[in-house]
Amino acid sequence: MDCKALLLVIFILAISTGISHCGIVLGLGKCPTVTAQSTLDKAQYLGVWYEYQRFPAIFEAGLDCTTATYGEDGDDISVTNAGTVRINLFGTKVVLNKNSVDGTATIPDSSKPAELQVSFGGFDMGNNSPNYFIQATDYTNYAVVFSCSEFLFVNIQFAWILTRDPGVAPTNLATLESNLSDAGVDVSKFMVIDQSGCPGRD
Ligand SMILES: *[C@@H]1O[C@H](CO)[C@@H](O)[C@H](O)[C@H]1NC(C)=O
Numbered sequence: 573m574d575c576k577a578l579l580l581v582i583f584i585l586a587i588s589t590g591i592s593h594c595g596i597v598l599g600l601g602k603c604p605t606v607t608a609q610s611t612l613d614k615a616q617y618l619g620v621w622y623e624y625q626r627f628p629a630i631f632e633a634g635l636d637c638t639t640a641t642y643g644e645d646g647d648d649i650s651v652t653n654a655g656t657v658r659i660n661l662f663g664t665k666v667v668l669n670k671n672s673v674d675g676t677a678t679i680p681d682s683s684k685p686a687e688l689q690v691s692f693g694g695f696d697m698g699n700n701s702p703n704y705f706i707q708a709t710d711y712t713n714y715a716v717v718f719s720c721s722e723f724l725f726v727n728i729q730f731a732w733i734l735t736r737d738p739g740v741a742p743t744n745l746a747t748l749e750s751n752l753s754d755a756g757v758d759v760s761k762f763m764v765i766d767q768s769g770c771p772g773r774d
């Protein structure tokens with residue numbers, strides 16, 4: 573590698589390290605190849621999912637008690653993402669704000685039913701292509717979701733491990749992470765989400 577190329581790589585690494593602290597996971601080059609599972613039982617996938625852990629994402633910065641609720645919507649799936657902004661005040665979490673956003677998920681290619689395209693209010697990160705890959709789910713305990721977009725020579729990654737049981741790690745978490753890792757995803761970027769003491773929940 574010549575000197576200019578080396579400097580460029582160092583520069584990009586420095587920027588991406590900086591940016592990752594500001595709530596985004598950047599990779600160099602192409603997106604990791606995370607393959608979606610080959611089937612999807614839509615009806616079984618619907619309902620409420622709780623974020624057990626996620627990659628830092630600007631659009632979710634500071635949110636906990638986060639849920640994704642999927643519903644029947646003709647050929648599509650309705651999406652409601654919700655969460656709270658809380659601060660720790662003398663050891664008690666105080667809700668500053670409740671946040672909720674509605675969207676729609678479609679399955680652009682029925683031969684790849686676990687590759688969804690999720691959009692919110694016309695805003696589509698995936699440029700009309702799948703942006704929500706269900707890598708694995710057993711429907712009743714966990715779902716592993718991955719999303720990645722490429723820009724020039726970097727990629728921006730989002731990953732979620734969702735559970736049906738709020739705040740409880742899936743028993744096979746190690747396998748879920750090592751499978752993501754095998755696909756080239758840096759699972760050290762995961763942050764566990766606080767799902768305790770959430771408003772409106774027992
Ligand atoms: C993990 O990967 C292995 C090998 O590809 C696969 O057989 C297994 O089903 C995966 N496990 C889960 C829970 O996704």
